[in-house]
Amino acid sequence: MSAAPIRSGSEYDPSSWPEAKQNPGFAGDSGEFVQLSESDIRGTAYVGQRPAHGGHASVAGTMPYQVATSRADAPLFTGEHEDRLEKVIGRYPDRQAALLPALHLAHEIRGYLAPETMDEVAGRLQLPPAYVRGVATFYTMYNLAPVGKYLIQVCTNISCNLCGGDAVLEAFLKHTGTEPGEISANGLWTVMEVECLGACGFPTAVQINEHYYENVRPESVPAILERLT
Amino acid sequence: MSYPYRHPSEVRLLSEHFGNPQARTLKGWEALGGYKALRKALGMTPADIVNEVKASGLRGRGGAGFPTGMKWSFMPKKEPGTPHFLVCNADESEPGTFKDRELMRWTPHALIEGCLVGAHAINSEHAYIYIRGEFFEAAQIMARAIEEAYAAGYIGKNIFGSGIDLDLTLHIGAGAYICGEETGLLNSLEGRRGEPRVKPPYPAIAGAFRYPTAVNNVESLIAAAQVVENGAEWYKQYGTEKSVGTKLFCVSGHVKRPGNYEVPLGFNFKEFIYDICGGTPSGRAIKAVIPGGSSVPILTADELDIGMDYESMAAAGTMLGCGSVIVMDEGVNIVKQVRRMVDFYSHESCGQCTPCREGTSWSSKILKRIEQGRGTPDDLDTLLEISDNMSGKTICVLSDAAAAPIISSIQKFRGDYLA
Ligand SMILES: Cc1cc2nc3c(=O)[nH]c(=O)nc-3n(C[C@H](O)[C@H](O)[C@H](O)COP(=O)(O)O)c2cc1C
Ligand code: SF4
Ligand code: FES
Numbered sequence: 182m183s184a185a186p187i188r189s190g191s192e193y194d195p196s197s198w199p200e201a202k203q204n205p206g207f208a209g210d211s212g213e214f215v216q217l218s219e220s221d222i223r224g225t226a227y228v229g230q231r232p233a234h235g236g237h238a239s240v241a242g243t244m245p246y247q248v249a250t251s252r253a254d255a256p257l258f259t260g261e262h263e264d265r266l267e268k269v270i271g272r273y274p275d276r277q278a279a280l281l282p283a284l285h286l287a288h289e290i291r292g293y294l295a296p297e298t299m300d301e302v303a304g305r306l307q308l309p310p311a312y313v314r315g316v317a318t319f320y321t322m323y324n325l326a327p328v329g330k331y332l333i334q335v336c337t338n339i340s341c342n343l344c345g346g347d348a349v350l351e352a353f354l355k356h357t358g359t360e361p362g363e364i365s366a367n368g369l370w371t372v373m374e375v376e377c378l379g380a381c382g383f384p385t386a387v388q389i390n391e392h393y394y395e396n397v398r399p400e401s402v403p404a405i406l407e408r409l410t
Numbered sequence: 411m412s413y414p415y416r417h418p419s420e421v422r423l424l425s426e427h428f429g430n431p432q433a434r435t436l437k438g439w440e441a442l443g444g445y446k447a448l449r450k451a452l453g454m455t456p457a458d459i460v461n462e463v464k465a466s467g468l469r470g471r472g473g474a475g476f477p478t479g480m481k482w483s484f485m486p487k488k489e490p491g492t493p494h495f496l497v498c499n500a501d502e503s504e505p506g507t508f509k510d511r512e513l514m515r516w517t518p519h520a521l522i523e524g525c526l527v528g529a530h531a532i533n534s535e536h537a538y539i540y541i542r543g544e545f546f547e548a549a550q551i552m553a554r555a556i557e558e559a560y561a562a563g564y565i566g567k568n569i570f571g572s573g574i575d576l577d578l579t580l581h582i583g584a585g586a587y588i589c590g591e592e593t594g595l596l597n598s599l600e601g602r603r604g605e606p607r608v609k610p611p612y613p614a615i616a617g618a619f620r621y622p623t624a625v626n627n628v629e630s631l632i633a634a635a636q637v638v639e640n641g642a643e644w645y646k647q648y649g650t651e652k653s654v655g656t657k658l659f660c661v662s663g664h665v666k667r668p669g670n671y672e673v674p675l676g677f678n679f680k681e682f683i684y685d686i687c688g689g690t691p692s693g694r695a696i697k698a699v700i701p702g703g704s705s706v707p708i709l710t711a712d713e714l715d716i717g718m719d720y721e722s723m724a725a726a727g728t729m730l731g732c733g734s735v736i737v738m739d740e741g742v743n744i745v746k747q748v749r750r751m752v753d754f755y756s757h758e759s760c761g762q763c764t765p766c767r768e769g770t771s772w773s774s775k776i777l778k779r780i781e782q783g784r785g786t787p788d789d790l791d792t793l794l795e796i797s798d799n800m801s802g803k804t805i806c807v808l809s810d811a812a813a814a815p816i817i818s819s820i821q822k823f824r825g826d827y828l829a
Contacts (some may be wrong), residue, residue: 196691196692196693197664197690197691197692197694197739197741198664198691199664199665199666199667199668199691200666201495214429217429217431221431222545223547223809224431224434224515224548224550224551224554226431226554227431227434227435227551227554228550228551228554229554231550231553235490236553237557237560238559239556239557239560239565239578239579239580240552240553240554240556240557240579240580242579242580242581242582243546243549243552243553243580243582244546245546245584246543246546246582248521256718272579273579273619274493274619275600275619277600277601277602278600278601278619279597279601280601281581281582281583281584281598281601282581282582283545284584285582285584286601308601314605316601316602316603318583318606319584319586319603319604319760320543320583320586320604321584321585321586322544322584322585323542323584323585337504337750337752338704338750339505339506339700339704339736339747339750339751339754340505340506340662340663340736342747342750343663343736343738343742343747344661344662344663344664365733376503376505376587376754376757377503377504377505377506377507377587377636377754378504378544379507379508379510379511379542379545380508380511380542381505381506381507381508381660381662381668381734381736382508382660382661382662382668382669382670383668384507384662384668388544391546391547392546392547393547398487
């Protein structure tokens with residue numbers, strides 16, 4: 182199925198886009214770079230499974246932010262998650278500095294930050310609730326409302342835009358049957374536009390939950406969705 | 411074929427090991443000669459390190475190009491009980507920039523070394539790496555590498571028996587371009603909204619947690635460690651007299667081979683785009699090039715026969731910035747692309763300063779009108795007036811950055827606006 186809408190102008194003219202599969206940003210295969218596996222590109226073999234307790238305190242704040250297993254009613258800071266937060270707090274001269282890591286952790290657990298979740302974070306760190314809400318709403322990675330199991334964020338900033346970012350966005354919307362920001366009927370997908378992901382040489386860059394997909398073309402969208410389901 | 415495309419004109423000091431998964435591991439990194447810089451630095455006094463980096467002429471790679479050694483020399487004398495902090499800026503969110511992520515995901519131990527060398531140079535016992543939240547995969551690789559280095563005793567207490575203690579903490583951002591601005595970054599690190607601070611005081615006096623702090627870009631720190639390891643004279647063999655060394659250039663947009671390329675500063679820009687990056691995929695002529703990230707003035711195809719160094723770019727009326735080259739071919743509608751950039755700045759403005767907050771949103775509206783063919787003859791003058799009002803009047807230079815593409819595109823691509 183051809184997903185790319187018919188447009189004029191070179192932004193939508195694939196002949197002006199660099200060849201897909203040129204660089205090993207991962208979009209389902211590693212293109213010409215046969216010596217590199219997906220694991221090599223993403224570093225998954227080296228990283229292994231990061232432990233729920235956060236590993237060494239220096240890096241306990243390395244949170245995945247958005248995962249497919251989040252649950253809106255899961256308890257917040259218990260067990261290994263509480264251990265992780267304790268370790269993080271110990272790395273800064275004051276407790277307030279652990280606010281972003283604590284919000285990340287809450288986001289990872291619940292998938293978004295409801296006002297009550299922010300208040301719980303405030304309680305845990307002994308910060309004023311209004312302050313925590315003010316900080317949480319400043320940052321774009323925190324969803325303030327639930328999203329689908331997979332949050333698909335398509336970069337439409339300049340470099341990706343020059344190489345089909347808008348068409349990739351449209352392809353994701355079309356194949357998930359959604360409008361931007363809404364949850365698909367099966368609960369699986371939410372598609373949004375995002376600002377530059379810092380992967381501009383691998384256009385179009387797409388972030389799906391915590392992972393990047395790069396060199397994405399409109400025609401590669403169905404395979405990516407299939408891989409996730 | 412190795413990753414990314416290697417070109418014979420490249421000089422790979424920073425990027426030699428991109429695409430080699432072995433280089434990620436502590437063992438692999440040491441086998442490639444890693445951790446020599448740290449060993450050497452811990453045997454030097456902080457003042458000697460600062461002097462060496464100063465002598466090399468290395469300039470910050472995060473955008474402003476301020477000399478790294480000089481920045482470190484502004485740190486006050488260490489007083490007992492007053493901690494100093496080194497903060498590595500790994501927020502990388504200037505549209506067109508994707509070098510720090512590559513450095514971190516392929517050579518994490520290089521950044522660890524860079525941070526520890528920098529920390530020792532400014533008498534800091536604790537360094538933070540502030541990495542943008544979207545870079546989860548790169549952050550995980552950094553995390554694993556930091557754990558390995560702690561386990562080996564390369565970070566922590568009494569490193570290599572030197573009696574020197576250095577800690578390193580990874581801090582994850584949460585999505586806000588403005589946190590790349592160094593004082594916005596410090597506020598964010600402290601658990602606040604990432605709003606830039608009024609300067610002075612500068613971070614060297616009151617930075618992270620109000621203590622003396624140096625904020626350095628990822629690439630700057632890795633280059634500084636190489637300078638310490640190999641000496642200033644070694645580094646000065648690359649580049650020009652005033653723009654010393656090599657630099658990673660991130661190329662995106664309409665080129666055959668986008669990606670990161672490392673060349674000595676001063677390399678010919680035209681040769682770079684046509685030879686190294688292969689020119690345009692469509693064979694169409696190049697229309698415009700942004701040489702240093704979305705915040706710098708645009709060049710036309712006729713203005714490319716210049717050196718890729720700080721001075722030549724400034725002489726051409728633009729900036730080297732963070733080395734992010736965005737190429738656009740003849741099919742591009744400049745108004746649309748400028749509008750897209752201004753939308754970005756409007757979205758990312760923290761809102762503290764009126765000229766920035768209002769200026770970006772007005773400009774965006776006017777640009778959209780022009781793009782849709784509903785512009786009025788006065789619109790260009792209004793845009794220039796707004797842009798003028800946005801430049802040099804705000805807490806940080808995001809506002810100036812948003813105005814730069816508007817002003818330069820109206821000057822150079824007036825035809826696109828009138829079409
Ligand atoms: C709006 C804005 C965004 C910035 N974003 C970044 C960034 O993402 N990464 C970076 O290293 N520097 C960024 N900077 C520059 C930093 O303020 C600072 O100059 C830099 O981190 C200093 O490091 P250097 O001397 O090693 O270049 C930004 C500046 C501004 C005004
Ligand atoms: S110039 Fe813009 S981004 Fe910078 S502090 Fe002012 S309002 Fe915020
Ligand atoms: S412009 Fe899309 S990742 Fe930078």
